Amino acid sequence: MRFRSTSWMHFSPLYVSDSFDAVSAFFVSNPEATLCPIVDRTGKPVGFVSLQAFQRLISNPFGYALNQKKGVAGIMDRNPLVMALSEDAATVFGSIRDKSDLLTNGLILIHEDGVYAGCLNALGVFHALTEIHASMLTDLQAEIEERERAERKIRQLADTDPLTQILNRRAFVREVQSLVEQGAPFMCALVDLDRFKPLNDRYGHAIGDRVLKVLASRLSEMEGCQFACRLGGDEFAFVLGGDGALALDMAAHAQSALLSPIETELGLVSVGASIGLAAFPQDAADETSLMYAADKAMIRIKSEGGGIAAFDRRQDMSDMGAEEFDKTIIGAVKDNRFQPAVQPILDLRTHMIAGYEVLARWPDSGFSRQPSPKQFMPAVERLGLIDSFFWSMLNQALRWLPDGTSFLSFNVSPSQLTSHEFADNFLNALRRHGIPPERIELEITENVLFRNIDTSKQVLGKIVGAGVSLALDDFGTGYSSLSLLEELPFNKVKLDKSLLGKKSDSGVLPKVLTGSLKMCREMNLISCAEGVETSWQLEQLATRNCDLIQGYLIGRAVLCKEMTAPDLNVRAG
Missing domain, CATH: 3.10.580.10 (CBS-domain)
Known part of the structure; x- marks a missing residue:
C-alpha cells in the first residue's frame, strides 16, 4: 500500500x-x-x-x-x-x-x-x-492454507492407491494401528479376488483396471466398511466395526457387492472374492498379527473354493504355506496324479442308474488329509493349469467308460469356453475313444458370463450340434441362471442342493424348488436334483416329477479304477 x-x-x-x-x-x-x-x-x-x-x-x-x-x-x-x-x-x-x-x-x-x-x-x-496488518494476516492465512493444501495433497498421494484412489497398504496399516491403540473391538477383512488373473491376462490391463476401480468404489461406498484399501494387485482390505454376527453379515454384503457383474466395453464381467476375517483383540493384539490372521483365513477359504471365513487358530496356523501347496499342485497335474471318480445319477422314472458325474480326486497327494476339490480346484484355475487338468480327467474317464447307454457328465471351466479350439479338441477326444457324443454331458455354471458369452455360445453350439448334452449346474445359487437358459442350448438343469432345504414341520419341499421343477417341465428341460441325502427328499422329489437325482443317498463318488461293477445300467436298490 x-x-x-x-x-x-x-x-x-x-x-x-x-x-x-x-x-x-x-x-x-x-x-x-x-x-x-x-x-x-x-x-x-x-x-x-x-x-x-x-x-x-x-x-x-x-x-x-x-x-x-x-x-x-x-x-x-x-x-x-x-x-x-x-x-x-x-x-x-x-x-x-x-x-x-x-x-x-x-x-x-x-x-x-x-x-x-x-x-x-x-x-x-x-x-x-x-x-497493513490485516492485509499481512490475510496473506499469511492464504499462505498457511496453501501450505496445508500442499501438505494434504502430499499426504493423500502418499496414502492413496494411484489406480483406485482408495487407501494404500501404508495408510491402511496406520489406520488399523490407530484402532488397536483405541482398544475398541473391530474386525480386519482381507480380500483376494478369484478369477481376476485370467481375466486380466485374456482381456488386457484396461479391462482389469476397470474391474479394480469399480470394486474399489463399491467397497469405499458400502455402509459399514471402513478404510477401504487396495493392498496391491487384486488384494483389498477393509475394517468392520464391532465383531460377531453383525460383522459377518456386513462382510457378506461386501462380498455380494464384489460379486455383482461389472459393465465393460466387452460386456458384463464378474469375479469372485475370498474374504478372511480376524477379530481384535480376540485373534490378535497388534496390527501386524491381526492382518496376518485375516490373511491366513482368506487363504484357507480361497483354497476351499471361495467365500468368507473367520480366523480359526487351530486350522489356519497349521496349514502349509500357499507357495508350497501351489508347487505340489503343479507337480500333480504334470504327473497325472489327479484321478476321476464317478457319482451315480438315478432316473426317478425308471429307478435305474442313468449315468455318472465325473468328479476329480487327489488320492495320492502326500498330505495327511487328502485335499478336497474345493481346496485344489481354485489353485488349478489360478495357476493356469485347467486345460491340462481337464484333458487328463477326460481321457482317464473315457478309457474307463464301459459299453452301454448311460452317460458321463463332465464339469467345464468357463475359461475353456473362450477358446474356439475347445470344441474340436473335445469332439476329437470322443472319436479317439470311440464314445458316441450322445453318451456325454457337459455341465457349466452361470460363471460362463465371466467370459465372452458370444464365443461361449459358438463353442457350445458346435458341441451340442454333434450330440453332446448341456446341463446348467448349480441352478439357484446365482443371479443370472434364468437368462442363461435363454442364451445357451441347455437341455438339463441341475438344481443345487441348497434348494432342498431341510424337512420342515409342514413336510413339504421349499417353494423355490417346487417352482424350479415346474419351470423345467414347462420349458421341456430335464431336471436333476443334487445333494439328495434322505429318503424323505427322494419321495418328495418323485411326487413332484423330478427326473433325476444324485447325492449320498444314491451313492458317493468312487474312483473309476476302484469301480467293481462296470455296467452303469443297473437298477437302484
Whole structure:
C-alpha cells in the first residue's frame, strides 16, 4: 500500500518565519491535525510542531504569554518524519522499530520533487497500520492454507492407491494401528479376488483396471466398511466395526457387492472374492498379527473354493504355506496324479442308474488329509493349469467308460469356453475313444458370463450340434441362471442342493424348488436334483416329477479304477 492510498490530508503549511500565533491558528483551523508542518520558501519540509508539544507549551496560565514572543523557529522540531507519497507504507512502517511518535504525531508527506504535499495524522497512521496488518494476516492465512493444501495433497498421494484412489497398504496399516491403540473391538477383512488373473491376462490391463476401480468404489461406498484399501494387485482390505454376527453379515454384503457383474466395453464381467476375517483383540493384539490372521483365513477359504471365513487358530496356523501347496499342485497335474471318480445319477422314472458325474480326486497327494476339490480346484484355475487338468480327467474317464447307454457328465471351466479350439479338441477326444457324443454331458455354471458369452455360445453350439448334452449346474445359487437358459442350448438343469432345504414341520419341499421343477417341465428341460441325502427328499422329489437325482443317498463318488461293477445300467436298490 502506497502512502498516496492512505487517508492523508493536505494542511496548509507554515513557514519558518511565522509567529507563535500562526501555530495556534493552525491547530484551531485544523482540529484533526496532530502536527503542524513547517516548510522553507521552496516548499520543502524543514520541521514540525506537534499538537502534543504545543499543548504542553500552553498548559499553564502563563504558557501562552511566555511563548507568544517566540516564532515558529523557536518551538519547532527540526527532525520531521518525512515520506514520499510513492513510498510503500508497509515497508516504511516495518523499518521503524519504535512507532510511538508515529502514533502520537503522524508524519509529513511530499511529492516526488521533495515539495510538501500533506500530512498523515496519528489516526491515519493507526488506520494504515491496521490495514497493513490485516492485509499481512490475510496473506499469511492464504499462505498457511496453501501450505496445508500442499501438505494434504502430499499426504493423500502418499496414502492413496494411484489406480483406485482408495487407501494404500501404508495408510491402511496406520489406520488399523490407530484402532488397536483405541482398544475398541473391530474386525480386519482381507480380500483376494478369484478369477481376476485370467481375466486380466485374456482381456488386457484396461479391462482389469476397470474391474479394480469399480470394486474399489463399491467397497469405499458400502455402509459399514471402513478404510477401504487396495493392498496391491487384486488384494483389498477393509475394517468392520464391532465383531460377531453383525460383522459377518456386513462382510457378506461386501462380498455380494464384489460379486455383482461389472459393465465393460466387452460386456458384463464378474469375479469372485475370498474374504478372511480376524477379530481384535480376540485373534490378535497388534496390527501386524491381526492382518496376518485375516490373511491366513482368506487363504484357507480361497483354497476351499471361495467365500468368507473367520480366523480359526487351530486350522489356519497349521496349514502349509500357499507357495508350497501351489508347487505340489503343479507337480500333480504334470504327473497325472489327479484321478476321476464317478457319482451315480438315478432316473426317478425308471429307478435305474442313468449315468455318472465325473468328479476329480487327489488320492495320492502326500498330505495327511487328502485335499478336497474345493481346496485344489481354485489353485488349478489360478495357476493356469485347467486345460491340462481337464484333458487328463477326460481321457482317464473315457478309457474307463464301459459299453452301454448311460452317460458321463463332465464339469467345464468357463475359461475353456473362450477358446474356439475347445470344441474340436473335445469332439476329437470322443472319436479317439470311440464314445458316441450322445453318451456325454457337459455341465457349466452361470460363471460362463465371466467370459465372452458370444464365443461361449459358438463353442457350445458346435458341441451340442454333434450330440453332446448341456446341463446348467448349480441352478439357484446365482443371479443370472434364468437368462442363461435363454442364451445357451441347455437341455438339463441341475438344481443345487441348497434348494432342498431341510424337512420342515409342514413336510413339504421349499417353494423355490417346487417352482424350479415346474419351470423345467414347462420349458421341456430335464431336471436333476443334487445333494439328495434322505429318503424323505427322494419321495418328495418323485411326487413332484423330478427326473433325476444324485447325492449320498444314491451313492458317493468312487474312483473309476476302484469301480467293481462296470455296467452303469443297473437298477437302484
